[in-house]
Amino acid sequence: MAYQSWVFRSNQASYDLKLKPVPDIPESRIPPDCVLIRVRAIALNYRDIIAWKNLAGRHVDGRVPASDGAGEIVACGANVRQWKAGDRVAGCFFQTWQTEPFEMRHHKNDLGGTLNGMLQEFICLPETGIVRIPSHLDFEQAATLPCAALTAWYSLVCRGNLQSGQKVLCLGTGGVSIFALQIARAMDCEVIITSSDTDKLQRAKQLGAIHTINYRELPQWSSEVMRHTDERGVDHVVEVGGPGTLEQSMKSVAAGGHIALIGVLTGFGAPATSLFPLLARNIRLNGIYVGPRDQFVQMNAFMEREQLVPVIDRVYEMPEAPDAFEYLSSGKHFGKVVIRI
Ligand SMILES: NC(=O)c1ccc[n+]([C@@H]2O[C@H](COP(=O)([O-])OP(=O)(O)OC[C@H]3O[C@@H](n4cnc5c(N)ncnc54)[C@H](OP(=O)(O)O)[C@@H]3O)[C@@H](O)[C@H]2O)c1
Known part of the structure; x- marks a missing residue:
């Protein structure tokens, strides 16, 4: 046939x-x-x-x-x-x-x-x-699940060692970011999310995001992240933007925090910014490429337990x-x- x-x-x-x-x-x-x-x-x-x-x-x-x-x-x-x-x-x-x-x-x-x-x-x-x-x-x-969900899981839970109560910043409302939001909420974390669209931010709130930021209206959105975190910053950034967003992500992360470097939505070029804040703040910058099969199995067990859809x-x-x-x-x-x- x-x-x-x-x-x-x-x-x-x-x-x-x-x-x-x-x-x-x-x-x-x-x-x-x-x-x-x-x-x-x-x-x-x-x-x-x-x-x-x-x-x-x-x-x-x-x-x-x-x-x-x-x-x-x-x-x-x-x-x-x-x-x-x-x-x-x-x-x-x-x-x-x-x-x-x-x-x-x-x-x-x-x-x-x-x-x-x-x-x-x-x-x-x-x-x-x-x-x-x-x-x-x-x-x-x-x-x-195989790419977007596993990338979010591997970034936050496996490489990022996400703990309940931590603060997570998700960039945009695409596949990886919405999975990151869902996983972080299921682990009782606070999620701040950005989007270019006000309606999408409303939908993200319905999924449990505590603060939302329109990155088109506020290009220097890290100031808003800092305001929402009492000037401390977030514990994890789900960095799907790449060179055009890394500067704001570095300014959004708490000392000792973690950036999962995942995406290239702003291109494949070099970031036009100093990487010094990574050192000065003792930040972990993890390069992520999806994740291994055993983490996929663990993630599926988690999703089943939490009934994540x-x-x-x-x-x-x-x-x-x-x-x-x-x-x-x-x-x-x-x-x-x-x-x-
Ligand atoms: N390294 C890996 O393992 C891995 C795995 C999966 C994906 N990725 C990469 O991660 C990125 C996201 O992938 P995806 O499949 O989730 O994409 P997607 O579903 O197509 O999401 C795109 C969304 O990202 C948001 N966005 C676009 N430009 C942005 C910017 N400058 N700042 C903040 N948000 C922005 C927009 O959301 P709004 O409409 O809300 O503004 C857009 O709708 C891509 O670069 C992809 O190649 C990497």
Whole structure:
């Protein structure tokens, strides 16, 4: 039986999305240590926009997009013992990164980047490259977890050692930041969040943010963060902006605090600011690249315990994938954008 897959096709400057038929499901040829998954939903990340618009010069011609997806196992390779048909699973962003520490070889094993991603009806993955999804989530909700949620979890809980009662600053209301807000609130932390949009700030308040700041109206937003923290600053910054926001983030963090350096929403260049405040304030600056499989498993247990439900802004159908990319790229979303397969 033939199935369908979206692929990136080079148009010289960037990439178009093309729907491509794949001749048949390789059910009889599943490698011994792999499982065949019927993909039920995928979620987009800003990284998919980076690839699509060729913002980082990455060669993805012919590649299936999307690191994040969830579905059910339909068949298992001969050596697979821990999974069976019908199991509900999500793929891991890095197929080979099982536990800390990180190794550079994992860069060659990222779904939707070097490897074909989840925006297709079926995918074959190693049995060690998937995790069981939380039982309270449907496929669309679970599809949002592999990159955005794990990045927020790994940043705050694992690398940041987040403790109840601490103060967390989230930048913007995209996928990573809203997961960070939800995780921090579930751990009884105070969350301050920024956005360019007043309505989105209202929605963030409904999710438990205690203070909100419009970064478009107040470009020097660190002064407001300091005001809301009695001039002490926050314990953790979820830094998704990069060079254009790092200065304000450094001015927002408390002495001895932590910045999780995650994103590049303001580009890949160098920050036009001195890094001296990091030293002067004894700040930890952690470079983050998603997270390992064992943290994904721990995060899912936490989400199940806390009954955390991902915030999905909009769900598209598979033929509408280019519209979903356009929508995420517009920045109008709050939380996650999903494509049902
Ligand atoms: N290192 C990693 O492991 C890792 C993992 C995941 C993501 N990332 C990176 O993290 C960033 C966020 O990813 P995402 O998938 O969560 O993106 P996303 O869902 O597309 O979120 C984009 C949102 O970020 C906000 N934003 C844009 N420019 C901003 C600025 N200058 N200051 C503050 N907020 C700004 C906007 O929110 P408002 O509309 O509310 O203003 C925008 O809607 C991206 O750069 C992505 O590449 C890195």
